[in-house]
Amino acid sequence: MHRRSPLFPLSSPLRGTLAAATALPGLLLLPLGCASSPAAALREDASSPPLQAQRKWGLAIHGGAGVMSRDTLTPEREAEVRARLTESLQAGHAILAQGGTSLDAVGAAIRVLEDSPLFNAGKGAVFTHEGRNELDASLMDGRTLAAGAVAGLRHVKNPIALARRVMERSPHVMMVGEGAEAFAREQGLELVPPEYFRTEERWEQLQRALEKERAAGGQASAPGVSPRPEDGKFGTVGAVALDQSGHLAAGTSTGGMTNKRYGRVGDSPIIGAGTYANAHCAVSGTGHGEFFIRHTVARDICARVEYLKVPLQEAADTVVRDVLVKAGGEGGVIALDAQGTVAMPFNSPGMYRGYMGEDGQPFVAIFPE
Template sequence: MSFSKRICLLIGIIIMSISELSSGSAQAGESGVASYRLVIHGGAGTILRENMTPEKEQAYRAKLEEALRAGQAVLKDGGEALDAVAAAIHVMEDSPLFNAGRGAVFTHEGRNEMDASIMDGRDLNAGAVTGVTRIKHPIDLAREVMVHSRHVMLAGSGAEEFAAEQGMDFVNPDYFRTQRRWDQLQNALKNDELSLDHTEEDFDVIEGVDPEDPDHKFGTVGAVALDVRGNLAAGTSTGGMTNKRYHRIGDSPIIGAGTYADNNSCGVSATGHGEFFIRATVARSICALMEYKGLSLQEAADEIIMKKLVKMGGDGGIIALDPKGNVTMTFNTPGMYRGYISEQGEPKVFIYKD
C-alpha cells in the first residue's frame, strides 16, 4: 500500500472514531453544556387555585422542586436517564403528599398495594410490579425486574419473593400508613365508592365537587428523562384507587398504557383513570403516532389526551420527552402537579391549568 493511501486510510479511521464518540451524545446548548431534560408529574385532577391553601401549595411546589433537583443531580454529572427517573420518583414515593410509596391510598381491605413500572428507551427493556406491600421504593423493584429477571411484570407475593432474592430492603406495611389516606378510605367505605386521588383533603374547600366522584381526582407519580447521551427513560409509581377491590390493577405498571420509552420516538408517564388509559394504550399510542405518522410530540399528545381520551370519557394527563429534548405536560383535567428541568438549571413547577 502506498504512503498516500495509508495516510487516507488513517484519516478515515480517525473520522469514524470521532463520529462514533459523538453519535451517542446530545448536542450541547448555547452554554456549551450537554443537553439533558427531566419532566415529572405528581397526579392530575380537579386542582384549582381557589381551593388550595397557600401552605399546601407551597408544600407541593417544594416537593416537586426537590424531585427535579434529585434527578438533575444525576443528569448534570453525565448519569443515565434511568437513574434520574428513579431518583426523582424516590422523592415523591417518600412524600405523603402523593399517592405512591408512603402516601399510597388504602384498598377496600385496608392495605396499601403499590404498582410501578420503568422502561429503557435504548433497547425497550422494561420492568413492572403490582400489588406490593412491603417495598419502600416500588420503582426500584420494577427496575430489578427489568435488569435481573427474564420477565417484565411480577405481582404480589411473587414480586416480593423476587425482591428478597435480590437482597432488597423490606419495610413494615405500617410504614405506608398515613392518617389522611385512612380517613379517605373510611369516607369511601361509608359511601360505597371508589375514588382516585386527589381528594378534598388536599384543599381547604372544594365547592360543587362530589368528593367521591372518581372523575375529579387522580394520583400517581412519574418521571421521564433524557440524558446527555440522548437516551430516554420513563417510570411511573402509584398506590392506585382508594377502596379498590379484588387486587385491581390500573395503567401505571402496564407497559404501553402508563409508561413507555423508545429512543426513536418519546418517553411517556401517565396519570389518570387507569381503565381508560389501558384501553387507549395511551403511552405507546403517543410514541406510535410520532414513529409511524411523523407527528410532533405535542401533536401526538393532543391527539390522544385531548381527543381520543375525551371522546372515551377518560380524564388525566401525561408528561413526555422526545429525543430532541422537547417537553410536553398535557392533561384534560383542571390541574396536574408537574414540572421540568434542563441544563439551564432552574426547575419549573406548575399546578394549575393556566
C-alpha cells in the same frame, strides 16, 4: 419561590404562528436547551420561562392529575407540593449533569416522590377497600426497550427500585404480589411494615369512600362504569428523562385507587399504557387507569411520533385531549422526545408537574394557568 408555568403549546424549534401555538390550553410543550428564539420573546413574562431553541438533556416529572383548585389547595399545601416537585427534579438533574443515565435519573426523581406522603405512591399510597396499601410501578429503557413492572406490593418501600431489578435481573417484565416481594427480598431491597404507608389523610379518604358506598347500597359504582378516585385526584407519580448520550427513559409509580377491590391494577405498571419509552419518545401517564389501558395511551403517543412523524405536541395533545376525552377518560401525561421537547397535556382541572433542563432551573406548575 417557584414560578408557575402557563399552559400553552410551544414547540422547539418553533413551528407555525404564535396564534397556532396558543390555541390549546392545558398543554405545556417546551424544549430543554439554552438559547431563546426571537419569537419566544413574544411570550416571555414574569410567570413563564424563556423558550429555548435547542435541547441538550433534561427531565420532566408529574405528581398526579385531577380536581385541583386554588379554593381547595391551601397555600401551605401548595408550597409543600412545589418543594417536593423541585426536590424530585433536582435529584434527577444531578445525575444527568454528571453524565448519568436517563434510567438512573428517572429512578432518583421518582424515589423522592415515593418517599413523600403528599403523593399517591410509596409513603402516600391510598387504601384499598380492605384497608391495605397496594403499590404498583414500572420502568422502561428507551435505548433497549427493556422494561420492568411490579404490582400489588405491600412491603416494598420504593416500588420503582423493584421494577428496575425485575428489568435488569430477571427474565421477566412483570411480577405481582407475594412473588414480587419474594424477589425483592432476594435482591436485598428495603422492605417495610404495612404501618409505614399509613397516613391519616389517606385513611380518612377511605372512610369517606366507604360511607358513600354504604349510602349507595354497597355499590361503589354502576355496573360497567369504572370507579373514580374518592378525592377526585389521580395521584400517580412519574418521570421521563433524556440523558447526555441522547437516550430516553420513563417510569411511573402509584398507590392505585382509593377503595379499590379484587386486586385491581391500573395502568401505571402496564407497559404501553401508563409507561413507555423508545428511541423517539418517553411517556408517563396519570389518570383514569382503565381508559389509559384500553387506549394504550403511552404507546399511542410514541407511535404517532415514530410512525406518523408528527411533533410531540400534536401526538400527546391528540391522545390526551381528543382520544381520551371522547372515551370519557380523565388525566394527563408528561412526554419527552429525542430532541428534548417536553409536552405536558392534561384534560383534568390540574396536574402536578415540572421540568428541568441543562440550565438547572426547576420549573413546576399545578393549575392550568
